[in-house]
Amino acid sequence: MKELICKTENTHQYPIIIEKGIKGRLSQMKALFSQYHKVVIITDKNVAKEYLGEVERQVRQAGPKVYSIVIPPGEASKCLTQTAEIYNELIKCNITRSDAILTLGGGVVGDLGGFCAATYLRGIDLIQVPTSLLAQVDSSVGGKVGIDLDYGKNLVGAFHQPRAVIIDPLFLETLEDHYMIDGMAEVIKYGCISSAPLFVKLMGYAYYEDLVEDMEEIIAKCCQIKRDVVQTDEHEQGLRRILNFGHTIGHVVETYFKFKKYSHGEAVAIGMAQITKKTVAEGISQKDTYDNIIEILENYGLPTELPKMPLDKVQEILFTDKKFENDSLYICALEKIGKAQIVKIQKPQAIELFR
Numbered sequence: 001m002k003e004l005i006c007k008t009e010n011t012h013q014y015p016i017i018i019e020k021g022i023k024g025r026l027s028q029m030k031a032l033f034s035q036y037h038k039v040v041i042i043t044d045k046n047v048a049k050e051y052l053g054e055v056e057r058q059v060r061q062a063g064p065k066v067y068s069i070v071i072p073p074g075e076a077s078k079c080l081t082q083t084a085e086i087y088n089e090l091i092k093c094n095i096t097r098s099d100a101i102l103t104l105g106g107g108v109v110g111d112l113g114g115f116c117a118a119t120y121l122r123g124i125d126l127i128q129v130p131t132s133l134l135a136q137v138d139s140s141v142g143g144k145v146g147i148d149l150d151y152g153k154n155l156v157g158a159f160h161q162p163r164a165v166i167i168d169p170l171f172l173e174t175l176e177d178h179y180m181i182d183g184m185a186e187v188i189k190y191g192c193i194s195s196a197p198l199f200v201k202l203m204g205y206a207y208y209e210d211l212v213e214d215m216e217e218i219i220a221k222c223c224q225i226k227r228d229v230v231q232t233d234e235h236e237q238g239l240r241r242i243l244n245f246g247h248t249i250g251h252v253v254e255t256y257f258k259f260k261k262y263s264h265g266e267a268v269a270i271g272m273a274q275i276t277k278k279t280v281a282e283g284i285s286q287k288d289t290y291d292n293i294i295e296i297l298e299n300y301g302l303p304t305e306l307p308k309m310p311l312d313k314v315q316e317i318l319f320t321d322k323k324f325e326n327d328s329l330y331i332c333a334l335e336k337i338g339k340a341q342i343v344k345i346q347k348p349q350a351i352e353l354f355r
């Protein structure tokens, strides 16, 4: 079991608990759950099939009344229509400010459910119970919640720190392979931006079983890196921009293909490879950094090649990126594996990233 505490300047502190089997012991977390009269679990159909019954029972035993909202799986659910449907359900259950939302699922459920928690009645408490690797190592920690618009990803959102993040690596036992690969892209990102030892460790696994064996430790390392970054810069004014390594290109790829062809992790993998190719050429990154990134991404079955996309469409999507301030965009580049830096570029240079 590992417990990290996240405390940002402006909000409450909260625990990030990483423990195998904790989903079967939620009823013992009375101090957390008995604060609430009602807890609404938001989950998707796939996760509900496997885990909703057990989690409902556990939380109910800890004190509160429990309600559940089950949404269709997939990025398409991170939209305004689904958000409105959830608000209506919350109203029907008479959820008040002394109640909480618990998100049980991957990145989509966490981002969408978290966004509802941030905005319903101007904000109610949120407990994140991430079930995918991507959500366990990245999206459940740090308070970014949001939904997509047709124009791009996460264009409407908030910073809304959870009251607790409860991570059970055993959820991963039922995760399909392609979701594991998706999450590995973010794990590799953490090695790239902040930990050469993590990167080297990930390079060294010859067998999938050995990786799974170390998963609790790997999740804890990623959460610790993210916690440290978020504590320093909750609202992404500086350091937090490093968490966006590979995402400027990645978000364009995801959006251009309407979130159907590439998963978030796959798109970010392409983004990490492509941005590093450019920064090596510009002398920002050490020469072997690109080769190492290509090798590790290929080892984990992740794509690295930029797909063909017309530049006028790319431009349309790219210019809605939240990281633009006037005509400048902040991107994350690697000096070398484990050491990131933020580079400010202008619109024409940003387009060059896609050539």
Ligand SMILES: O=C(O)C(=O)C[C@@H](O)[C@H](O)[C@H](O)COP(=O)(O)O
Residues within 6 Å of the ligand: 138, 139, 142, 144, 153, 154, 186, 236, 240, 243, 244, 247, 322
């Ligand atoms: O938490 C962050 O900050 C991140 O950038 C983590 C990213 O991996 C994540 O995909 C995030 O949702 C991207 O945020 P966005 O602000 O670029 O939409």
Ligand SMILES: [Zn+2]
Residues within 6 Å of the ligand: 138, 186, 247, 264, 268
């Ligand atoms: Zn991401």
